[in-house]
Amino acid sequence: MADFNEYVESLPDYNVFDDNSAPAPVERRRPARRGNKRRERSPLDYNDGFGIYVERKVKGHDYLIVFWFPILILWLEFSLRLGCGEDFGFNSIIYTGAFSMVFACVLTVICTFGGRVFNLVLNNLFTFILTIWFVIQLLYQGAEGKFMRVSDFTNADLSKLFAQMGDRLWIMIVMFLPFLFSVVIGWKVFTFRRIRIPAKISLILLAVLIQLSTATMISLSKNNPYVDTSYNLYNKEFKINESADRFGILTTQRLDITNMFTKGTKG
Numbered sequence: 001m002a003d004f005n006e007y008v009e010s011l012p013d014y015n016v017f018d019d020n021s022a023p024a025p026v027e028r029r030r031p032a033r034r035g036n037k038r039r040e041r042s043p044l045d046y047n048d049g050f051g052i053y054v055e056r057k058v059k060g061h062d063y064l065i066v067f068w069f070p071i072l073i074l075w076l077e078f079s080l081r082l083g084c085g086e087d088f089g090f091n092s093i094i095y096t097g098a099f100s101m102v103f104a105c106v107l108t109v110i111c112t113f114g115g116r117v118f119n120l121v122l123n124n125l126f127t128f129i130l131t132i133w134f135v136i137q138l139l140y141q142g143a144e145g146k147f148m149r150v151s152d153f154t155n156a157d158l159s160k161l162f163a164q165m166g167d168r169l170w171i172m173i174v175m176f177l178p179f180l181f182s183v184v185i186g187w188k189v190f191t192f193r194r195i196r197i198p199a200k201i202s203l204i205l206l207a208v209l210i211q212l213s214t215a216t217m218i219s220l221s222k223n224n225p226y227v228d229t230s231y232n233l234y235n236k237e238f239k240i241n242e243s244a245d246r247f248g249i250l251t252t253q254r255l256d257i258t259n260m261f262t263k264g265t266k267g
Contacts, residue, residue, distance in 0.1 A: 065112065065123070065190040066203070069104035072127060072178050076134040077248045083171035084141045086245050091230065096248035098214040103250050105207035112195040119192040124182055131179045135172055137249055139164040147244045150256050 077096050081088065111123045136156075140148040143160035165172065221229040233243050238259045243252040 065119075065192060066108055066195075066199075068123065068182075068186075068190065069107045069111075069126075070101055072130065073100040073104050073250065075178055076130060076175055077250070079171060079175050080134050080138055080249060081245075083138050083168055083174075092246055095214060095218070095230065095246055095251075098210055099248055099251040102207045102211050102214075105203045105210075109200045109203050112193075112200070114194060116192045119194065120187060123186070123190075123192065124179070127179050127182050131175055134249065135175055136161070138168055138171060138175070142168055147240050147249065147252065149240055150253060151260060 074097065077100055078088075080086075081092075081096075086092075107126055111119055111126060113119075114122070137147050139161040140146075140156060142164040143157070148156065215234075218230045218234050220231075222231040224231070228239070228242050230246060233239060233246055234255065238255055240252060240256065243255055247255070
């Protein structure tokens with residue numbers, strides 16, 4: 001018993017109510033940086049391959065893209081008409097505007113089938129091709145006094161076309177403005193998402209309705225005694241300058257291609 005008491009007395013003093021252990025180290029975190037927000041990426045940074053989507057906030061509006069090609073084609077058509085000194089008659093505005101909507105609906109459907117990156121690239125590609133073709137028509141009309149037929153494309157004298165660039169540079173710049181807008185800030189305005197099948201079907205039906213309605217209006221001039229009536233220019237005798245003035249350059253090119261396969265390249 002004496003040995004046990006001596007052992008207890010030899011133990012160090014310890015207060016069970018005091019915690020003499022060292023405090024646990026406090027984990028220090030880096031202070032959050034103010035104003036260090038993540039930069040919004042363009043659609044080119046968006047990974048939409050193989051159905052894998054990166055969730056992030058995307059600027060722009062989904063269905064504003066539907067208005068792009070109508071505005072683009074009307075801009076190019078009337079810029080070309082202005083640069084070539086063509087008339088802005090009532091029939092010309094109505095027919096050019098109506099047929100432009102048909103092409104615009106079709107191009108919109110084509111450019112909204114894929115993901116954002118695919119739609120963005122395809123949209124800019126079609127915008128560039130249309131702009132270049134209208135610029136070529138502008139220069140060719142200045143050099144030859146008429147618009148270019150599809151069959152004359154490979155035989156065009158490039159030196160004559162380049163000679164017209166100085167006199168018509170201002171209208172060329174006007175024509176390229178939509179393309180520059182699409183490339184620089186288009187991805188901020190449009191999301192370039194694919195639109196759903198019902199919307200595509202609606203656009204196609206709208207294009208068909210506009211085409212049939214415009215063709216019906218043209219048929220009303222069938223019995224007009226004048227030679228260059230809308231009906232004759234659209235259905236019978238192809239005249240490229242008169243057709244471009246009446247229906248716009250895109251519809252004229254379509255009529256030209258149809259005329260090539262049905263009546264040859266003369267006309």
